[in-house]
Amino acid sequence: MPASSSNSELLSIVGCDVLRPDGSVSEGAGLWIEDGLIVDAPADPGKQFEQIDGDGLLAVPGLINAHSHSPEACLRGIGEGLTLEPWLIMMFASSGLYSEQDHYDCALASAAEMLRAGVTTVVDHLWMTPPSGAAIDGAMRAYRDAGIRASIAPLMGDRDYTEELAASVGIDLGDASIAAQIKLLPADELIEILSGAFDRWHGTEGGRLRILAGPSGVQWASDELLEGLAATARANDSGIHVHLLETFVQDASCRLRFGGSTVAALDDLGVLGPDCSFPHSVWLDDDEVALIAERGAVVVHNPAANQRLGSGRAPIAALLDAGVTVALGTDGAASSDNHDLWDCAKLAALIHTDGASWVDSDQAFAMATVGGAAVAGGPALLGRLEVGAPADIVLIERDSLWLSGAQQIVASLVLSNGGRGIRHVLVGGRPVLRDGELTLVDEKQTINKLREQTEARRESVANPSDRTRDAMRHMEQVRAVVAGLGATDGKAMQFVGLEKKG
């Protein structure tokens, strides 16, 4: 392909088929890109331009991974068979601390994997041990260097309401609390770290890099922290990204804390709004689905991680029926276990087929593109191939075993092809994968660095300490007791709000 590695001002993808926002395909239409945006035709027809040969290729919008955790790139495959709460204890207790360089290496490897899979935007709910501006800088430098579009939501918690839940059923959580595994910082320090990240990174690289507020989870953040992080994001015209009701234990601890609905409590705090995105949202009740729809908040579906950790299945069909925008995320690579969003799109299109409304591949593809744009923020029309949209484009070989038999192109992309045959990827008009090779990332070096870090953590991950094993058992006990209350103790059942969950 006769194109230079520079960020060309004017670029033509000649003769490619183009997937339009309505799901139709314009055969051989090609695309013009000027200053990073898709245009009808160049403003100056005499201007020099680069060409990419699009013959036999289908242009689709770059996918948007609306929820991930880059530090888990070196923790793949851990804790299979564990539910979320003991899995979290194992992961945080055994993976140890991360330096700024560790964050850089993990985020670069994650970005490389995503670009190879046609994911051009990532929302990194970046957990840090411990939280710091340097950790955020490490991950953000990697996204800057890889050329991917990235929104980092630095993950922050200041207390663990699971402790109160455990105490309410007669268990002293002790070492089993999240607070005992990772260093929690006071709300004011965390808000300052977020504020600094906004100052250093938000809107840099021509708007390609962004910051979101990232409270860890509602059950791991005080009112003060939720309100303070939300206010900081809003002062910077950005959004709030927070884990919501991933498991019934979280649901129970939030109901105990608020004395009722978690989503209604977020609304009362002034946090709930159209700038909020909620990964997981598995344990929403009908009123919470309706309130999320009314406030225009976004839900991020994480089907792979939810299945892997036995968390349950989010009410995606009901959310879509209510008019909620749904995005799609892989979640971290320790729970899902890659960053290939096509896997998640296929799962999303397959696991919601037992109610009156089914979720289909058109909806799953929309989650992976325009739905994700509502979480990541950034330029208008992100996630669509149309004039004025950013040129975040994936060019897929159409004459393949997986696509040449396609009767319905979007269904075949989601259900048949997945991430195969990706030849070129552009972000903001800049080729970041060309003829199957990453242009900005030294892939071999990135893999070596990831392997080194994986080796460094292998011993502690393989052999959790007695303290960690005790903590995991302790948390299993809490889960069992909380679940058991639903069947055995009407009063407590009502207390923890499990009666509707069966």
Ligand SMILES: [Zn+2]
């Ligand atoms: Zn997550």
